[in-house]
Amino acid sequence: MSGAVSRVKILVAGDSGVGKTALADRISSIGMKFFTWTIGCSVSVKLHTYKQGTPEQNTYFIELYDIGGSNHHKESRSVFYQSTHGIILVHDLTNRKSQLNLQRWLAEILSTDGDGLLPSSSLDSEQFVGTTQIPIFVVGTKWDLIDDNLRKRLKRTPCSIAEQCGGDEIYVSLNNMSAFAPGSTNAVKLSRFFDKVIERHHYSRDISSPFSDKKKTILYSPPFTTPPSAYSPPSYTKFYHKD
Template sequence: MSAIDRVRILVLGDSGVGKTSFVHLAAHNEPLRSPSWTVGCSVEVKLHEYKEGMKEQKTFFIEFWDIGGSHSHRNSRPVFYNPCHGAILVHDLTNGKSEKNLHKWVREIGRNKRERKESNSLSIVSSSSLLVNEFDQESFIGNTLIPYIVIGTKLDQLDARKTRLEIMASHLGCDEIVMDCRQTRYLAAGTSNAVKLSRFYDKAIEMRSKSHKDSFTERFGDPISPILSTKFYSPHQD
């Protein structure tokens, strides 16, 4: 049996918004009875069938990296960010500030992504003659924006008269799911929410494939291009 590929999904948001409860429900199809604060990072895993029912179908491990939202740990969080193939942004529907703060989390991912790319570029320049060296393909995030999905929790506590604009999801051009993480029906198979999540996982898998391809090209160049520049050879002409 061949090894099952892994896809890393970051789960981000302020402390207390329900990230861990959401992850547990998504991974195990059952609510978390006694949620607690996440310190550092915790990881849950589930199996996902990429493009289920199609000829491209393939099994992947979806890794949910539940990142602690404490402001005091903001400088140590980036250690968990690489590789990153997608991000789930979680906010509390009863706390408008937690949704506004999702912009900070997106900026944090972007800042870490740029710093990682700059570091990789310097490494490539300094070791351009060592093309035979091995490299970690997953250490490179890629140039394209990662896929996102927004999760609004504590729907049961939301004032039904309050109108929501889904600002963050609209800004990112992604889906949003609003739910009560204590109720399995919100992520039940066949529901629109389950379809949205499955579509998001597929996008993350495609981002993983793209980041691996871009990593190889960035490090070694286009495999169909000449290895030597025209400075060292003359093209053959008939």
């Protein structure tokens, strides 16, 4: 079939229990369900309109790779980091440590050179913050569970890693079905992030990201002709193994 819809791959990373799976499902418009711990990786797919309402408008599949946060699988999950075009870092607003750990998550992902993680002895997490060209988006979850004083403080002082990486940050209540309602601030910022990921991967001539595809550079995508029902997700949608 000609004119297949192009894709971009976005990692959803953060500590266990911060709400990554719920976030990925909410973004991809999957209804409420019972969430369990992710083991390995789970993939959700969203159809996104790039630069909607402009002459450059086009449609892309956004693949959201929800990465299990357990330390037991730290060495094996690096296989999912390759050829990544964007990163969503997720932290729990009721758990300060989960925010502090975002820097470690970013360093772990960006230290993947295509052959697995670099030796831990050569890893300095701070060197990656503020220097990566891969688009970053930060999400703080459980907004409904924090008090008013913390909310005011968060609005005044955004997450440092978001600021240093030049990325947007949003705060959400994932049990709210309208968390990403069309036209809302959250939806606008998320759409802008998706556009940035697509812009860099498919249209930019500067492909210096450590995750850029080495075999080809796609400058323009063909028109959208493939129906969403024809999308075939990666064969490794789920990855399970015992501790």
